[in-house]
Each structure stands twice: as C-alpha cells, then as structure tokens.
C-alpha cells in the first residue's frame with residue numbers, strides 16, 4: 001500500500017531533485033539520513049520506506065546495494081528500511097583519500113544512466129571499520145554487509161597486494177564477505193590488475209588476512225563488463241584454482257562524458273549496462289558453479305527476475321535506485337518474491 005504512494009511522490013519530486021548537482025544531492029541526502037538516524041536511532045529499523053506494512057516472509061538475502069553508494073558506511077543502519085537485504089560498503093582503501101576533482105558524477109536522465117569518475121573517495125579502512133563496529137549490533141538479523149577493497153591512488157601496481165591486505169585487515173569479524181575490486185575505471189592503472197599474474201598475489205594476501213580471523217568469509221572478485229569470452233574464462237578458471245569463492249559482474253563501462261566542452265574519462269552505469277551485464281552473467285554461469293552476484297543496469301523487477309533466472313545468486317543495484325526512487329528495492333523484493341513463490345508452487 002505504501003509503495004504506490006512513495007513511488008508517486010518520487011515521480012513528482014524527482015524532476016526538482018534532478019535539477020541539482022548529483023554529488024550535492026548525494027551528500028545532502030546522506031546528511032539528512034544520518035541526522036534522522038541520530039534522532040530516531042533504532043526506531044528507524046521499524047520504518048519501511050515504500051514497503052509493506054506487515055513484515056514480508058523471511059527470505060535469504062538477494063537484493064543488495066552495490067558498492068560506491070555507501071562508501072563510508074553512513075547509510076548502513078537505514079538500508080534495511082529501504083528494503084535492501086545486504087549491502088557492500090566501499091570501495092575502501094587503506095588510507096583515506098579525497099578522490100578526483102569535482103564535478104565527477106553526472107546523470108543522463110533521458111536514458112537512465114549515470115557517469116562517474118569519483119576515484120575511490122573514502123575515509124580509509126580504519127575509520128570505516130570503526131563505524132561499522134558501532135552500527136553492526138543495530139542491524140536486523142540476516143542483513144549482510146560486504147566490504148569492497150581497493151588500493152590507494154599513489155600505490156604502485158607492484159605493491160597493490162599490500163594495500164588490499166591493509167584495507168581488509170580492520171574488518172575482522174565485522175563483514176560477511178569481501179570483494180577485491182580491480183575493475184573501477186577511475187583509478188589510473190587499476191584495470192591492469194585484471195590479469196591472473198597480478199591477481200594471484202592480491203588474492204593470496206587477502207586470503208591470508210581472512211585465514212587469520214576467527215570466522216572465515218567468502219572472497220569475491222569484481223570484474224569489468226569489458227572482460228568477456230576467453231579472458232573471462234581464463235580469469236574465472238585461474239581464480240577458482242586459487243580458491244576464490246565467486247564473482248561480481250559487473251563494474252561500470254569505461255567511457256567519456258562531455259562536460260562544458262571538455263571530454264572527461266570515467267565509467268557509465270544504468271540502462272546502458274543492462275544487456276552487457278546480463279550477457280556477462282550468462283557467460284560466467286556457463287563457466288562456473290561459484291557464487292555470482294549480478295550488478296549493472298537492473299532498472300526494473302523484470303530485470304531482477306531475468307538475472308536470477310540466468311543464474312545469479314544475488315543482485316545489486318545502484319543506478320536503478322537513483323531513477324526508481326526510495327521504494328525501488330521493496331518493489332524488486334515483492335516482484336521477485338511473487339515470481340519465486342509462484343515458480344516453487346508449480
């Protein structure tokens with residue numbers, strides 16, 4: 001009942017919100033949501049933004065928030081209220097860094113895409129892990145948190161493994177899974193790490209960190225949509241042989257955006273990724289039985305269902321939430337639940 005009201009309100013206010021700079025709106029809503037949480041605390045967990053009044057029947061986590069939206073774990077305690085069942089914080093680097101110069105985030109509303117060249121702006125692993133330690137006890141049971149790790153901009157690729165291990169270390173006993181991100185187009189040279197030769201020491205170093213923890217967690221690698229065919233198969237087979245637990249497909253599509261006559265390099269997400277990301281999922285599923293998290297261009301319930309039917313264990317959204325509005329995750333959940341329940345009743 002709430003969903004139509006929230007989605008109608010969103011359709012009315014969206015044109016006004018979209019008049020403002022994308023990163024300004026992101027920071028303003030982060031500030032508002034944090035203030036709201038500070039005032040109302042745990043009570044916020046009982047609010048369902050655009051969700052059903054009665055609790056939906058419990059299901060395993062399927063719908064998550066993709067990396068890059070809540071880099072610093074600021075939205076975390078409120079995400080279950082929006083209908084998310086898991087989230088991925090980060091990308092987290094060992095040391096804090098401010099990212100690329102602004103402007104660095106743009107919307108193309110007519111074709112429901114986003115363009116970003118953020119460059120891993122984040123508060124650094126230690127501070128983000130401390131924040132996670134504070135809020136973790138307030139999260140509902142079953143809500144999962146993953147951490148997406150990367151290297152600092154000024155770390156040479158030869159030393160990358162040390163950075164990945166250092167970014168992961170503070171998250172001992174705090175996260176449910178970890179993701180090695182070598183696919184962001186916004187850190188110069190990062191994508192060069194998408195080879196087995198470069199990935200082996202990074203995977204090894206990250207596995208050693210996890211081995212030293214009391215509780216083991218799965219380790220995934222997030223890949224770019226440009227990796228396909230033989231390169232994808234080589235990476236999947238090679239990483240599987242090193243004990244990797246799964247893959248996240250895909251990151252943004254590298255490209256350019258013209259702003260005030262200047263061509264900026266960065267990554268595209270949203271509708272332009274729908275087909276490619278689905279294709280990568282299908283290819284990967286034909287190559288592995290490991291966990292696959294599908295992300296990229298999931299803009300509707302139909303897209304979400306398509307991904308699960310194509311073999312995704314879970315899905316993540318970013319652009320779809322921006323365009324679909326606050327109730328988007330609840331909409332995906334109810335459409336997925338209806339489809340999965342009706343299929344299991346057949």
Ligand SMILES: Cc1cc2nc3c(=O)[nH]c(=O)nc-3n(C[C@H](O)[C@H](O)[C@H](O)COP(=O)(O)O)c2cc1C
Nearest residue numbers: 066067068091116250251269270296297317318319
């Ligand atoms: C502004 C922005 C920042 C992002 N930052 C990260 C990041 O730090 N790490 C990462 O792995 N992916 C990052 N992503 C990529 C998303 O996690 C996701 O893979 C991509 O946007 C495709 O999903 P979508 O089409 O639903 O947006 C970012 C995406 C956007 C739009």
